Structure formats: structure tokens, C-alpha cells
Amino acid sequence: MTESNLLTLDLGPIAHGGHTVARHDGRVIFVRHGVPGEVVRVRLTENEESAKFWRGDVAEVLEPSEHRVPHFWEPADALAHRDPVGGAEFGHISLPFQRELKARVFAEQLTRLGGLNAEENNFPQVQFALGREDGLGWRTRMSYSVDPEGRLAMSGFRSNKLTAISQMPLAHPAIEATGLYGVDYTGIDRVEAAVSSKDDATVLILLAEARPGAAKRVARQLPEGVNVAAFSQSGGSAADGRGALQAIAGRSWLSEEVLGEEFRITGEGFWQVHRAAAATLSERVLELAKPQPGEQIADLYAGAGLFSLPLARAVGQEGRVFSIEGAPGTHADAKKNLRGISQATVIRGRVERVLRQVARDAALDAVVLDPPRAGIDKSVAAELASSAVQRICYVSCDPASFARDVSRLTARGYELAHVEIHDLYPHTHHMESVALFVRR
Numbered sequence: 001m002t003e004s005n006l007l008t009l010d011l012g013p014i015a016h017g018g019h020t021v022a023r024h025d026g027r028v029i030f031v032r033h034g035v036p037g038e039v040v041r042v043r044l045t046e047n048e049e050s051a052k053f054w055r056g057d058v059a060e061v062l063e064p065s066e067h068r069v070p071h072f073w074e075p076a077d078a079l080a081h082r083d084p085v086g087g088a089e090f091g092h093i094s095l096p097f098q099r100e101l102k103a104r105v106f107a108e109q110l111t112r113l114g115g116l117n118a119e120e121n122n123f124p125q126v127q128f129a130l131g132r133e134d135g136l137g138w139r140t141r142m143s144y145s146v147d148p149e150g151r152l153a154m155s156g157f158r159s160n161k162l163t164a165i166s167q168m169p170l171a172h173p174a175i176e177a178t179g180l181y182g183v184d185y186t187g188i189d190r191v192e193a194a195v196s197s198k199d200d201a202t203v204l205i206l207l208a209e210a211r212p213g214a215a216k217r218v219a220r221q222l223p224e225g226v227n228v229a230a231f232s233q234s235g236g237s238a239a240d241g242r243g244a245l246q247a248i249a250g251r252s253w254l255s256e257e258v259l260g261e262e263f264r265i266t267g268e269g270f271w272q273v274h275r276a277a278a279a280t281l282s283e284r285v286l287e288l289a290k291p292q293p294g295e296q297i298a299d300l301y302a303g304a305g306l307f308s309l310p311l312a313r314a315v316g317q318e319g320r321v322f323s324i325e326g327a328p329g330t331h332a333d334a335k336k337n338l339r340g341i342s343q344a345t346v347i348r349g350r351v352e353r354v355l356r357q358v359a360r361d362a363a364l365d366a367v368v369l370d371p372p373r374a375g376i377d378k379s380v381a382a383e384l385a386s387s388a389v390q391r392i393c394y395v396s397c398d399p400a401s402f403a404r405d406v407s408r409l410t411a412r413g414y415e416l417a418h419v420e421i422h423d424l425y426p427h428t429h430h431m432e433s434v435a436l437f438v439r440r
């Protein structure tokens, strides 16, 4: 890369997505790996002359922020690498200031996209999630690429370039202890690793086979006691029902325990990533949704039934909980997890299609929803508004789509009564919020 790709810039405010905003000759440049207020040399990574804005990475820090710390992991450190891998893009910022930045992004999104007034609303701070004080070792789920030499690898933001890795400090220590980085993954496309937070020890490694037989060869290299499963990729994955999951060593599922309830999670089936997330979110959902005996509640985007099960216990046999999940593999887990709970109806299907019928057949008192990053479809907001639902508890992993949905729901008769943010993704720009909307 030539010198012309390097610019000296003053870094402005933090923006959604983990960038700071800088300006050069009237053009906005989104800069990663910086801290607001710093003066830095930026290596441009996208700088088409015709583009409205450019992108870049910090290559050198001329005037550091007081909140800058040495990055804990070299492959993700932009000062050490031209193509830093993703997954730890806030690792150069002190943990308290990471949380401050997340709170600023959240408030900015709620003001700009959510239509809320910063002076009338007390936007929340970000709460520390139970875990290590250094914010490491929290990921109970990991996903890796495989490079052409058969090594575990990760790529950077908007980049296809793979970097082989030999550790990942955010991964749970039990995953790291399997020695999975020393294995030859030739013939495998993608590797997922998960550990049960029930015992902090049982590990399942999932191998997406590009070549038949490759998974068996990999399994032989892993220590005894590590569960290994393969899914053949006939154009899909085990979770979306198009791939076939096969146990190679031990089991193809993990057992989890949350607030005294048992859950079974198959291979790729959805489960919260932070070790403390399942319990934290369950507790907060129950506290905010306040399910009462005899009530009818829909749990939308329900996953394996994490919230459906305690909700069903709370409404009791006189009540009803509708657990709605779209991915066939995850829905199958929910069916197993809610088996024998007569007040739970487990439905497989897209919320956009299923909710209308459920809302017609039942008099829903409350709805819990925990959509993917894209948030809810506008048809779902409209359906909620036309039903008599009094309380909506909304769990979100994306402040931008959440803010958009705040504006949709507040325009349709709901009031945002409470919102809180949890730092369930330390050292990344991500955050998780839990909100309560009530009918005005």
C-alpha cells in the first residue's frame, strides 16, 4: 500500500458498528480501532473517489486517548497487523470506557432513529455482565473458518483474508483446552465449538464437511472426551434443517441449565454466547414481562425455549405460552425442552406468518420477543399493535434495529416504559438491551 493511503486524522465521536467518525476534505471516514479524541494515522481500506464515505483502520497513534490500553490479542490489534481479525475490535479500549461508548451509541440511535428526546429520556448506562474482570473467556460459542492449509482462521471486518490463529482469548478456557488450534482441518469448511456452561467442561465441536470422511479424520486428532459432530452441507446447515447432523464422537448436543431448568441444545442450534447471558436475560425478561398465572403469552423468535420454559411455569396450567421459532433444528430443541409442559404450544414458522393466527386464536396478554440482528418486520409491529397485547418485552442485540422498532411501536400506541443495556459482548462493539413497552 502506498503512502497516499495513509492520512492523519482527528477522531470524532463513536458510531454504531464500532467505528469512530472522522472527516477529511469534507468527506466522512469511518475509522476502526481508534478512540474518540485521538489523533492517528489511518490506513484507508475503502477509498473509491466516487464513494460518499471512506473507511480505514488506525495504523499509528500520534496522540493517544487516556482510555487506550495495549490490545490483549495480537491478531486483532490494528497496530500490529494490516488485516486485524474481527471479534475483538474494542480490545484496545479500557473496559469501563468500552461500556461508556456503547451507552453513547445506544442513546444516539434511540434519539436519531427511535425518535426519543434525550432530555426527556434518561438513557441507560451499560451494565457489567457477570464474568472475569478482564472481560476474557466469556464466549461459550465460537465459529472459525479454515484456511487453505487446514488451520483454524478468522477474517477481518469486510475482508475475506484469513489469518490463522493459535488462541482466542475471548473463548471459554474449556474450548481452548481441547487443543483445537493444533488440528489439521483439511477437508472441513467451517468449525464451530461450544461448551456447556452447566459444567464448564463438556465441549462439542461441529465440523462442516467439504469432503466426505474429513470429519472422522479430524475427530481422531482431538482428545478423548471431546464430542465431535459433522454436518454435511447440502446447501444449508443443521439449524436451518437443510444439512444433516451426525455424531462422530460422543453426542451431537449439549446440556445447559438456567435458573434450575434443563435445556438440550443440538449442534448448531441457537444458544446465547456469553456464559452469563442465558441466566441474565431470563431473569430480566421474567422481571419485566411479569407473567401472571392464567395469562397467555407469546415468545417470538424463541430459540430452544430459553424464555418459553420459565414463562410457561409462571403462567401455570391455566395459562398458555406460544413458543415460536423459525429454524427447524432449533425448533426441534424447543419441542424437546418443553415436552411435558401442557401449557406450552411449540410452533415452527416465521413470526411474520405465524403471529397473526396465534393473535387471533388467543387473547395475548403479553409478548416476549428476541429477534435476530435485523429486528422485527414492520408487519410484526403492525400485528402487535392491532392485537390487544398490553406488554411487550423486547430483547435486542442491535441498537439500530431496536431504535427503528421503538419508533414503529411508539407510533402504534406503545410507550417505552423501561430499557436497560447489558455488556454481554466485552471487547466488541456489541451490546444487548432488554426493554418493556406498555400499551398507552
Ligand SMILES: C[S@@+](CC[C@H](N)C(=O)[O-])C[C@H]1O[C@@H](n2cnc3c(N)ncnc32)[C@H](O)[C@@H]1O
Binding pocket: 270, 271, 272, 301, 302, 303, 304, 305, 306, 307, 324, 325, 326, 327, 330, 349, 350, 351, 352, 370, 371, 372
Ligand atoms: C437472538 S435468537 C433468540 C433465541 C432465544 N430467545 C434465546 O435467547 O435463546 C433469535 C432466534 O430467532 C430465530 N429466527 C430468526 N428469524 C426468525 C423469523 N423470521 N421467525 C421465527 N424465528 C426466527 C433464529 O433462528 C433464532 O433462534
